[in-house]
Amino acid sequence: MKKHTLSALVENKFGVLARVAGMLSGRGFNIETLNVGPTHDPQLSRITATVVADEAALDRCVRALGKLVSVISVQDFTTVDYVARELVMVKIQSTKETRSEIIEVADIFRAKIIDVAHTSLVVEFTGNDRKIAAFLNIIEPYGILEVARTGQVALTRGH
Template identity: 55%
Template sequence: MRHTISILVENKFGVLARVSGLFSGRGFNIDSLNVAPTHDATLSRITAVLKGDDSALDQVTKQLRKLVNVVEVVDFKEGQAVQRELLLAKVKADGKSRSEIMQICDIFRAKIVNVAHDSVIVELTGDEGKTSAFLKLIEGFGVIELARTGALALIR
């Protein structure tokens, strides 16, 4: 089963290694991992999307709460959180395909953030379904490079 976990931690070196090591040591595959400071510079938020069974996840969250630098651990249930992902894609765009790519971007409310002679860089923010649907449509033009942040989540 797929789980999204938010872990508020002290912003100190080595904390991310201990948290991710706890996941891998318990056999969880991390689908995405996102870490950044919060509005309080002394704290960071780790958002992890994991695959694993519920009982093992309960055990891991209990162990996470025992780590010294962990302030809070939240396992988001389905529909309990707002989740978003950022995607940057460099797409081949010649004179013929550029207008079609722009139309797709309008439909998905994506932004073209860079234009070159033979390519465009597109920025898209949305849930995983939206980003996957967008990627399926632009793959036909030729994706040169792709970067995704993974999920960010906050409780409703």
């Protein structure tokens, strides 16, 4: 089973996320990441979800999502050319000794330090899942205290 990125343009109203998420969960798909936010048109929001699912079952689900009255359009990006990013914040345990090392690693990943305390750092960076996994893997020995991720956002390339 492959990972799919679904992108839905929906009405910016209460209950719409529940309808979309319910359609996925009712079919037993685990939503791996989920992002919702308004678009340049305040009436509309974009929902981006990544799910690992059987191709045919997901196709049925996408068609069913397209049928929802609150969904303007929906697409499985897997079949098209698209760009995707995710923003991650990681709180990492640090000491006087390890702080500079962590900063060095963060630099390599073009991550930013957005908070420094005596015993921890908060690092922010964006990337695709592979880059995120690589960074978390490298930073792991220092001690990851907390992670927060936005979930993937994506758009098709070109017009």
